[in-house]
Amino acid sequence: MLWSLFVVLQLVHTGRARTVHGSLDSDVAWHGRGQHIVTFLFHGDQAVLRVKINNVAAAAGKESALYLYQDEQWVQIHSSLEEYSCPERLSLAQDTIPLNQTEYNYTLPQMAYPKAWYVIYVDKFTCLVKYEDQKSDAITFEVAMLNPDAAGNPFDHFGADESGLHEFFFLLVLIYFVAACIYIQALWQMMKKGGPMHTVLKVLSTALLLQVVSALANYLHLSRYATDGKGAPLVGSLAELCDIASEVQMLYLLLSLCMGWTLSRKKKSQGKPLQWDRTPASTGIAVLAVSAQVILLVWELFEDANHHSFHAHQSLAENLLIAMKICLAISLACGLYQIITVERSTMKRQFYITFAKGCFLWFLCHPCFVAISFLFKEYQREKVITVGVIVSQSVSMIILYRLFLSHSLYWEVSSLSSVTLPLTVSSGHRSRYYS
Known part of the structure; x- marks a missing residue:
């Protein structure tokens, strides 16, 4: 029983990293009206979201982008899903990062206190009424969340809920x-x-x-x-x-x-x-x-x-x-x-x-x-x-x-x-x- 529990814990822990690897999936994004990538508690005035992708051409062809939501907007959307159409949900995003280059460093706006930010993947197929499976090259990504350290430099991987x-x-x-x-x-x-x-x-x-x-x-x-x-x-x-x-x-x-x-x-x-x-x-x-x-x-x-x-x-x-x-x-x-x-x-x-x-x-x-x-x-x-x-x-x-x-x-x-x-x-x- 203890060994089985250890295996379960090992699987669960894979979702806790703040440097996240994975694939951007249009099908997942269409079914969920956006593919959730990660949630992180940023703080300070030098917090950075660092994005790397391996296939810029495929991402540009799909008009791929990462949509950033603050906690307030995300709660507002999910508390009344029926009231918002897909375009309306996307319009509530705080900012957008177009995936048209290999690496992108996004500096978040200054925050008076720590806030949770949600990173969502969206492309041109996400809001279609009917989605047909598109055969395209896989797009893998790496997303790193960095808070400012004691010197004010964006090197701290710990969220505000983990610091200390x-x-x-x-x-x-x-x-x-x-x-x-x-x-x-x-x-x-x-x-x-x-x-x-x-x-x-x-x-x-x-x-x-x-x-x-x-x-x-x-x-x-x-x-x-x-x-x-x-x-x-x-x-x-x-x-x-x-x-x-x-x-x-x-x-x-x-x-x-x-x-x-x-x-x-x-x-x-x-x-x-x-x-x-x-x-x-x-x-x-x-x-x-x-x-x-x-x-x-x-x-x-x-x-x-x-x-x-x-x-x-x-x-x-x-x-x-x-x-x-x-x-x-x-x-x-x-x-x-x-x-x-x-x-x-x-x-x-x-x-x-x-x-x-x-x-x-x-x-x-x-x-x-x-x-x-x-x-x-x-x-x-x-x-x-x-x-x-x-x-x-x-x-x-x-x-x-x-x-x-x-x-x-x-x-x-x-x-x-x-x-x-x-x-x-x-x-x-x-x-x-x-x-």
């Missing part, structure tokens, strides 16, 4: 590297030694490792993207695959722990050392939730051609993912509230409360940042969601690490012989691992 992400992932990778240098040896020794937190720490560390790989892959992809506008689609797909795997693993871990505690609350359970209570009910709930999440994530891939790890959530699949996370948070809150309210031990209550903080931060950071993103302009929303969710999930992992690595807290809780903790151990194991 390259620097963010560089900083994130640097922080991960520094943290690994400081803590990796102690964590490895703890996991190597074993103990009651061994399984949880192993699963948590695997999820964190997946996030590290995702951040590194995103940085490598964006580094290459910055130079050629194409990036490395294979590496970008790997980043998204790691994000999905990390999400799924954390969901299974948190649900298994919390549901195991909740379902075993009223019965005597001799949990195995180093494991949470794997009752049929808790396992079934976790597997069902994970399966639903995977289905929604795959559905989301097919709905959005410009897939990123996180979105502004406008499609049905994305909205269902948000609703699912909110429902899971509410469910976990109800289960933990019932345990905390009847728990007499202050230390146990503190253990559950800290765990609840880590759970709620993980599940609710995504819905919360989606809501917060609507306070920003549309081109800023994905960046707000991406940065906010990644930082929040990292903080959630830190909270859970601190909880399960805290020897004094854990042993004080487990020494109370609680049957509600899935990681309790027998007295023999306690004397073996106690430090």
Whole structure:
């Protein structure tokens, strides 16, 4: 399943490049009243659209041209398609680039704020009532979108919705590297030694490792993207695959722990050392939730051609993912509230409360940042969601690490012989691992 998902991601990523290659097709242009080439968020006063074609004679014979629409005009056309004839639609274009030379550099007008521009291919056959297949030489093209860089020169391949992400992932990778240098040896020794937190720490560390790989892959992809506008689609797909795997693993871990505690609350359970209570009910709930999440994530891939790890959530699949996370948070809150309210031990209550903080931060950071993103302009929303969710999930992992690595807290809780903790151990194991 993961390999199939990786192949899907690889195919989806082919539409994300900002240096676009392809063929100009009169048939496609006639059926769609224009062939959509690319959409890009330009900004500044030196943004450039660079066009190259290989067959000038064929393009000139067809009277080929690229029509440029700003977001307002494009939305106006598509909100009421029946009201506009084909010539009227073309007349609403902001500008036209005739394809009568091998290379053309078009400088866009100065913009006070970033705007989305749509590039549409049109020729003399586009508005005909009836189109007959015209046998002609193929016209291949290369279109590059370039925003002004810090020096004001048109060399920046990043759109306004992507600017800053390259620097963010560089900083994130640097922080991960520094943290690994400081803590990796102690964590490895703890996991190597074993103990009651061994399984949880192993699963948590695997999820964190997946996030590290995702951040590194995103940085490598964006580094290459910055130079050629194409990036490395294979590496970008790997980043998204790691994000999905990390999400799924954390969901299974948190649900298994919390549901195991909740379902075993009223019965005597001799949990195995180093494991949470794997009752049929808790396992079934976790597997069902994970399966639903995977289905929604795959559905989301097919709905959005410009897939990123996180979105502004406008499609049905994305909205269902948000609703699912909110429902899971509410469910976990109800289960933990019932345990905390009847728990007499202050230390146990503190253990559950800290765990609840880590759970709620993980599940609710995504819905919360989606809501917060609507306070920003549309081109800023994905960046707000991406940065906010990644930082929040990292903080959630830190909270859970601190909880399960805290020897004094854990042993004080487990020494109370609680049957509600899935990681309790027998007295023999306690004397073996106690430090």
